[in-house]
Amino acid sequence: MRILIIEDEKALADEIEQFLSNAHYQCDKAYNGAIASELLATNPYDFVLLDIGLPDYYGLDLIKEAKSYNADAYFIVITAKGELNDKLKGFEYGADDYLAKPFSLLELHSRIQAITRRKFDHSKAQIQFGKFTIDINKRLFSHENTNIDLTKKEFDILSYLVLNKGRILDRMQLTEHVWGGFYEEDYDSNYIDVHIKNIRKKINQFDNQNWIKTVRGLGYKFDL
Amino acid sequence: MLLSNIKLRTQLALINAFSKILIIIIAVFVLPLTVREISIQEMDKQLIDKLDQLYKLLEENGIEHFIDVQDDAMGYGSYNILKEEYVSIEVSPDTVLTEYIESTQRLVDGEVLDYRIISATFEYEEYFYLIEIGKSTSAITLFEKNLKKYTFIFLIFLLSLSVIFDLSVTQILLRPFYQIIRKLKLINHPSNFNYAVTKTNTSDFKYLEESIHHLMRRIEDVFNEEREYIGNISHEILTPISIIKSKLENFSDNTNLSHEDTIKIYETKVTLGRLTKLVRSLLLLSRIENKEYLLDETININQVAVNVIDEIKERIEVKDISLTENLSEKEFTLFGNKELIHILMYNILNNAIKYTPGNGSIELSSKHINNTYIIEIKDNGIGIAEKHLPYIFERFKKFESGTHNFGLGLALAKTICNYHQLEIQVESKLGHGSTFTLIFPKKK
Structure with a gap:
């Protein structure tokens, strides 16, 4: 997968690149609108991360430009202005998703994966562990053929852990993913812990394996 | 007079x-x-x-x-x-x-x-x-008597005629004036300033309108400058936070780190999260004070309450608090900003949840009283000491006991209330819980 990172803050662009490269994406960077415009015209990208607060360009115009020569890249708009207007405008211009600064890189990755699942690779939406199946698109969780009832938040937490299996997810990353985090102030709260306890209880009705490991002082990790 | x-x-x-x-x-x-x-x-x-x-x-x-x-x-x-x-x-x-x-x-x-x-x-x-x-x-x-009579009749006739004449002439003469007034009445925000020129031959009205337009342009400029300023501050502060956050995230992915170091990075992230929350709240306050939010949506208050409950429900369940919802069946709508009213209800309810221990209860009720619609959020949590009550809506008020740290949540609620011309009241008894009351005036 090829991704173009359009971000005038070099330091941030570099961090995004590092994270996504580790996740095996091929990344290009543009620190201004002019270079971005050129790169978009000459390269086929799967994803474009677009900071709309560029010094030389009205960021959203780049989406228009790209769409005008039929590029089928998916656009994830990033903004630091935090105005609701930006979000609505972004979607109006054809953006596929929206992130407000500061966002977690893991969350950014999860948004990319979500679009991928939705648009190209439906098979990735079904993940199995043990005799359990989790269908991300249909939001179903089952053991063999028995449906397991999860609340919305429980499903979000479990699927986030499963999609990032083997990686430690701290409470903050989980909270940000589940609550979006605008009004959220209780990163350290035990809400996540209670949800995890409930998920474990539901899983343990079917098998005794400890799928979700507690990482002391940090959060949780899903072990396959 | x-x-x-x-x-x-x-x-x-x-x-x-x-x-x-x-x-x-x-x-x-x-x-x-x-x-x-x-x-x-x-x-x-x-x-x-x-x-x-x-x-x-x-x-x-x-x-x-x-x-x-x-x-x-x-x-x-x-x-x-x-x-x-x-x-x-x-x-x-x-x-x-x-x-x-x-x-x-x-x-x-x-x-x-x-x-x-x-x-x-x-x-x-x-x-x-x-x-x-x-x-x-x-x-x-x-002759005198007759003269009196006929003068009277004649003058009454003339009077009626001239009053009708006067009325229609002033009506025509003042029409541009009332058009200007009507235009001003429709303006409640710099975003809907109307610079259309009213047709008039009266130089005073022309001057009046030009002066108003001039003032409106100045207000709009100041408004836009302020808005841009807030936007820029937002960008200038949130971008470095974003860089730090990304660096910390990449750093903690490093598998060579000891567990203790990873925890330290995590704690730094949490602190950064607090800072982010703070900056966002301050920006939100500035935006409200700069009147960037339009009050042009018809809001069904009960619907907002239900949405907020839905959003916050899991926290109530997790804490094992019982929530009783007793909203008036006769709904109430107000003209305002949906996003802000949502934040207002969220903050107050969230506050109640925060200061109500497990097994406690929260009651959300509403009623129509005279010309007002009243929403009450009552909890049986830890309550607020009487001496602190006057200060809970202030920004960054510190209370020595350390039991409460209201942060900006209630200050924000108060600002949103002021912006919508609502009243917010609080009654509380330490150890027995608090009741927050929102009073929505009905428009006549």
Whole structure:
């Protein structure tokens, strides 16, 4: 997968690149609108991360430009202005998703994966562990053929852990993913812990394996 | 003032009508009097003429023609047939020569009549005689009465005509003025400033409108500058935070780190999260204070409450708090900003959850009272000490006990209430819980 990172803050662009490269994406960077415009015209990208607060360009115009020569890249708009207007405008211009600064890189990755699942690779939406199946698109969780009832938040937490299996997810990353985090102030709260306890209880009705490991002082990790 | 808070159009009409009524009153009383005065003067002239004619007749014919000189008692009197005029000559008891005119009454054939009378004494062959020539004033009185009546009717007619005329003319003249006023009434935010020029030939209105447009442009510029400033601050602060956050995230992915170091990085991230939350709240406060949020949505308050409960439900369940929802079935809508009202309800409910221990209860209820809709959020949590109550809506108020740290949540709630002209009240007893009350006024 090829991704173009359009971000005038070099330091941030570099961090995004590092994270996504580790996740095996091929990344290009543009620190201004002019270079971005050129790169978009000459390269086929799967994803474009677009900071709309560029010094030389009205960021959203780049989406228009790209769409005008039929590029089928998916656009994830990033903004630091935090105005609701930006979000609505972004979607109006054809953006596929929206992130407000500061966002977690893991969350950014999860948004990319979500679009991928939705648009190209439906098979990735079904993940199995043990005799359990989790269908991300249909939001179903089952053991063999028995449906397991999860609340919305429980499903979000479990699927986030499963999609990032083997990686430690701290409470903050989980909270940000589940609550979006605008009004959220209780990163350290035990809400996540209670949800995890409930998920474990539901899983343990079917098998005794400890799928979700507690990482002391940090959060949780899903072990396959 | 009697004429305070009345439309200019009405004021003009009232003043016009008042001045015209004054004119009518003056006309009805003064005009007939003047006419009478003129008539009397005219009559006096005639009387003097007639006296001269009578003197001439006396000279030509001698007094004997009128009076039997031998008989003292006899006088001469002559009336015309309708008693409008009379002449009398008699011997005067006085021996002083006088001549005067007066209005007085005379008994004629058993009838008291008003006359204007010229009286003169003259000497004729050593005798003094008194002449009276009288002219009835009943004609004048009648004329005066009629004049009063017709002047009144005529003036009333003129008045009505001129009031109608005045009203329509002021209506036309003031039309641009009221168009400008209407335009101003529709403006409640720099985003809907209307610079359309009102058609008028009146230079004052042109000047008025130009001045208003000039002021509006200045306000809009200041508003936009402020907005841009807030946007820039937001960008300038949130971008470095974003860089730090990404660096920390990449850093903690490093598998060579010890668990303790990873925890330290995590704690730094949490602190950064607090800073982010703080910056966002401050920006939100600035945006509200800069009136960037439009109050142009029709909001069903109960629906917002239900949405907030839905959003926050899991926290209530996780804490094992029981929530009773008792919203009035008769719904209430207000005009405002949905996003802000949502934040308001969220913050208050979230606050209640935060300070209510497990197994506690929260009650959300609403009712219509008189001209208000009242929402109450009542918890049986830890409550707030009385001395802290006046300060809980203040920004960054620190309470020494450390039990409460309201941060910006309630300050934000208060700001949103002010912005929507709602009232927020709190009642609390330490250890027994708090009740937050939102009072929504009903528009008349």
